Amino acid sequence: MSSPYDPEHAPAGDVGAALLLIDSRLKSIHSGRTETDPEEKELMDQFTASLGPKGANDVLDGACTLIFMFMTWLRKAHEEHEKDVIEYVVPTLVATLRMMPRSIPPEAIPTMAGLVIAAGTGLSPNLWRKQYGQWTKAEMNPLEATAFLLAEHINRIADDPDFATRLITEALSQAEEE
Incomplete structure (x- = not known):
């Protein structure tokens, strides 16, 4: 049975830009830096400022597409071991988000858990979220963190x-070839 929240109804957004932001954050954490490099932060600020409203929405949709793709991979990996992805991923994610009260407002955590559960059950996280209204500024850091x-x-x-x-x-790359 088809749902209006199925991924084929959702815009993919700018997955490349969203991945650039996430990859940059991953690399800075793995390099052992605890503070963001001022030059890197300035470049990221310039990049995000250059996007404009449509570009920012595209990156937002791209981040949701990343969450969907990550949860799809995690679901398949957990199913290989006869485990439920929701049971093993969501509690850890919520616990980690709760440990970041300066960056992640507590009221945003249920939304992030809902996004991940939607993606883990094969629904589009951005379409699931949009049924509750427009994204808020307070949800941007939690979305990136998720x-x-x-x-x-x-x-x-x-x-x-x-x-x-x-x-x-x-x-x-595969999608471009097709």
């Missing part, structure tokens, strides 16, 4: 710090 944490989770499972990024770039 995509980052899912990518990091995949990297840990694969024991490869670049696996999640490679997973998406290979999928994008």
Whole structure:
């Protein structure tokens, strides 16, 4: 049975730009830096400022597409071991988001859990979220953190710090070839 929240009804957005942001964050964490490099932060600020409203919405949709793709991979990986992706991913994600109260407002955590559950059950996270109204500014950091944490989770499972990024770039390359 088809749902209006199925991924084929959702815009993919700018997955490349969203991946660039997540990959940049992953690399800065893995390099051992605790503070963002001022030059890197300035470049990212310039990049995001150059997007404009439509570009920002495209990156937002791209981040949701990343969450969907990450959860699809995680679901398949968990199913191979006869485990439920929701049971194993969501509690850890929520617990980690709760440990970041300066960046992640507590009221945004249920929305991020809902996005991940929607994606884990095969629904489009951005269409699921949009049924409740427009995105809020307070949800932007949690959305980025959610995509980052899912990518990091995949990297840990694969024991490869670049696996999640490679997973998406290979999928994008395949889509372009088709």
